[in-house]
Amino acid sequence: MTQLDTHGMLRGAGLRVTEPRRAVLEALAGLPHASADAVHARVSQTLPDVSLQTVYNVLHDLTGRGLARSIEPGDHPARYELRVGDNHHHLVCTHCGAIADVDCVVGHAPCLTPDDDHGFAVAEAEVMFWGLCGDCKHAVAVPSPASVHL
Amino acid sequence: MTQLDTHGMLRGAGLRVTEPRRAVLEALAGLPHASADAVHARVSQTLPDVSLQTVYNVLHDLTGRGLARSIEPGDHPARYELRVGDNHHHLVCTHCGAIADVDCVVGHAPCLTPDDDHGFAVAEAEVMFWGLCGDCKHAVAVPSPASVHL
DNA sequence: GTCCTTCTTTTGAATTCTTCAAATCACGAC
DNA sequence: GTCGTGATTTGAAGAATTCAAAAGAAGGAC
Numbered sequence: 560m561t562q563l564d565t566h567g568m569l570r571g572a573g574l575r576v577t578e579p580r581r582a583v584l585e586a587l588a589g590l591p592h593a594s595a596d597a598v599h600a601r602v603s604q605t606l607p608d609v610s611l612q613t614v615y616n617v618l619h620d621l622t623g624r625g626l627a628r629s630i631e632p633g634d635h636p637a638r639y640e641l642r643v644g645d646n647h648h649h650l651v652c653t654h655c656g657a658i659a660d661v662d663c664v665v666g667h668a669p670c671l672t673p674d675d676d677h678g679f680a681v682a683e684a685e686v687m688f689w690g691l692c693g694d695c696k697h698a699v700a701v702p703s704p705a706s707v708h709l
Numbered sequence: 710m711t712q713l714d715t716h717g718m719l720r721g722a723g724l725r726v727t728e729p730r731r732a733v734l735e736a737l738a739g740l741p742h743a744s745a746d747a748v749h750a751r752v753s754q755t756l757p758d759v760s761l762q763t764v765y766n767v768l769h770d771l772t773g774r775g776l777a778r779s780i781e782p783g784d785h786p787a788r789y790e791l792r793v794g795d796n797h798h799h800l801v802c803t804h805c806g807a808i809a810d811v812d813c814v815v816g817h818a819p820c821l822t823p824d825d826d827h828g829f830a831v832a833e834a835e836v837m838f839w840g841l842c843g844d845c846k847h848a849v850a851v852p853s854p855a856s857v858h859l
Numbered sequence: 860g861t862c863c864t865t866c867t868t869t870t871g872a873a874t875t876c877t878t879c880a881a882a883t884c885a886c887g888a889c
Numbered sequence: 890g891t892c893g894t895g896a897t898t899t900g901a902a903g904a905a906t907t908c909a910a911a912a913g914a915a916g917g918a919c
Contacts, residue, residue, distance in 0.1 A: 765905095
């Protein structure tokens with residue numbers, strides 16, 4: 560595993576370097592798409608005194624400074640990932656909330672620029688694929704009519 | 710306004726026809742992208758005794774049967790819309806949660822089919838554009854660095 | 860038209876994720 | 890090393906949504 564320059568990342572973002580923050584960054588590196596709870600659990604392994612509240616604070620700071628990104632899959636708790644340079648989207652399991660990365664479906668700019676922006680200042684376009692993950696595919700009974708929507 | 714065949718819609722979906730359900734359908738027709746609370750407020754105008762809980766129940770039933778669709782914009786409460794035949798996506802205001810429809814960015818199937826589905830049974834692809842709506846554009850101070858993501 | 864079964868609705872409370880607030884603590888500029 | 894600002898802790902609050910049990914109504918059968 561590539562060593563993470565947590566110090567440089569935090570300082571570069573104008574944040575103070577603290578153990579909780581370094582630990583959250585490392586947790587995110589080790590746990591892609593982790594929930595706040597999962598991050599807290601992982602952080603607690605090395606820093607047992609870090610509170611869940613602190614994890615929320617840190618995640619908030621990291622996303623605010625662009626170091627991390629939050630994914631909010633509908634009715635499931637928010638997930639977080641390190642903001643990596645590459646462009647990718649997400650597969651979300653409607654049953655268990657599992658998330659997988661999808662490489663960007665190449666340079667189809669149309670997906671980014673709505674024909675009519677209704678006066679919105681569009682900052683970001685997000686593509687999310689909903690479905691059942693491998694595990695839930697077998698576990699779940701009803702195979703709902705897959706209504707594909709674009 | 711085109712009259713809504715609420716009776717036919719419900720029966721066609723295998724649901725009993727009740728006043729609360731007809732009222733919710735009509736509320737959705739009149740209030741695109743309404744929250745459960747907004748639907749409840751609208752329904753209460755004609756049926757003051759319908760509880761918020763019932764609205765949640767009905768919305769759940771309607772989405773389950775494919776009559777309605779729920780949009781879950783991150784940290785804002787869920788919104789609902791009648792499931793219309795056309796394909797469109799949504800502009801969401803990151804500040805106030807306002808939602809606008811965007812016509813489908815034409816037939817770019819690539820947006821629909823991830824290269825690697827990681828074993829997922831993909832049922833739906835959703836595109837969401839995040840930004841500031843016309844009102845909030847002026848109201849909000851900081852114009853954050855528009856990091857476009859595809 | 861009436862009855863009966865099943866599905867809906869109501870009422871009231873609980874759950875979960877997330878945020879707020881005040882006091883203590885520590886990073887890091889000087 | 891000192892100091893000021895920013896970070897963390899603790900404890901509790903908040904909001905959207907869901908659960909559960911009892912009462913009520915839809916609609917098919919007769």
